[in-house]
Amino acid sequence: MLELFARADMVGRAVALLLLLMSVVSWVLILRKGWLLQRASRDLPLALVAFWQSPDWSAAPGRLGTLDSLGLLRPLVDAALRLDAEAGSTLAATGERTGRLTRLLRDALTDVVRRLQTGQVWLATVGATAPFVGLLGTVWGIHQALSAIGSEGAMRIELVAGPVGEALVMTAAGLAVALPAVLAYNLMGRRIARLEADLEGFAHDLRELLAPAGPRA
Numbered sequence: 001m002l003e004l005f006a007r008a009d010m011v012g013r014a015v016a017l018l019l020l021l022m023s024v025v026s027w028v029l030i031l032r033k034g035w036l037l038q039r040a041s042r043d044l045p046l047a048l049v050a051f052w053q054s055p056d057w058s059a060a061p062g063r064l065g066t067l068d069s070l071g072l073l074r075p076l077v078d079a080a081l082r083l084d085a086e087a088g089s090t091l092a093a094t095g096e097r098t099g100r101l102t103r104l105l106r107d108a109l110t111d112v113v114r115r116l117q118t119g120q121v122w123l124a125t126v127g128a129t130a131p132f133v134g135l136l137g138t139v140w141g142i143h144q145a146l147s148a149i150g151s152e153g154a155m156r157i158e159l160v161a162g163p164v165g166e167a168l169v170m171t172a173a174g175l176a177v178a179l180p181a182v183l184a185y186n187l188m189g190r191r192i193a194r195l196e197a198d199l200e201g202f203a204h205d206l207r208e209l210l211a212p213a214g215p216r217a
Contacts, residue, residue, distance in 0.1 A: 012144075015137035015170060022126045022133070023177045029119040030184045037191045040070050040116075044198055047073050072112055072199060079108035080206050101210055105203045112199060116192045120185060127182035134174015141167020 047067035054060035061077050068074050083101050145167065 011140050012137055012170075015133060015140070016173070018133055019130065019137075019170075019173050019177050022130055022181075026123060026126050026177065026181045026184070029122060030180065033119050033188055034184070036070065037116075037188060037195070040072060040195055041191060043067055043069065044072055044195060048198070048202060051077075072116075072195070073202060075108040075112055076105060076199070076203055076206060079104040080210055083210065098207070101207055105207055109199060109203050113192075113196050116195060120189065120192070123181045123185040123188075127178050127185055130178035130181065131171070131174045134170045134172070134177070137170030137174070138167045141170065 047064050050063045050065075050067055051060050051073065054063045061074070061081070064073055064077070080101065082104060083097070
């Protein structure tokens, strides 16, 4: 590969470096998000059980402890605690209690889900564009080979085989970059969807618990 890179022109090198950058960033995201989602899938059910087994509301947040180390449940709990702290003449403090609680929980849930979704857009973009970036390198390499034939004025197999073979490597490289990104996007998307469903259920249960009369000590 280094030999091919050394023989390539500026366009070919730019395509190769772009594919390398896309691959490196994708694998960093895959490894980091894979670890985080694995940990979240393990810890979230335990944190939910610990929260709902608390003897009263005042003890419930503290029971999360290290079980919510990624901070998935705590923002929702903190949002519920802010309900009675809202005061004054602002729009946030007006309206009936149920509506204000719904808004606070919705905003907190949106922030948590946004954190879980971080990196998904990049993986989807790489999966969709990397094959075409590789194809661009292939087309450019074939163009260079045909230009060499034109300048020689004669058709010889050695003028075509080497450059075209090298150009086709770009297509393979594009696919090699795209496939892990697509697989990771789909697998992580399913895991994120399950976590999101659990968090939505928790937010709904908090709303049902607190809307009528508020936190009870």
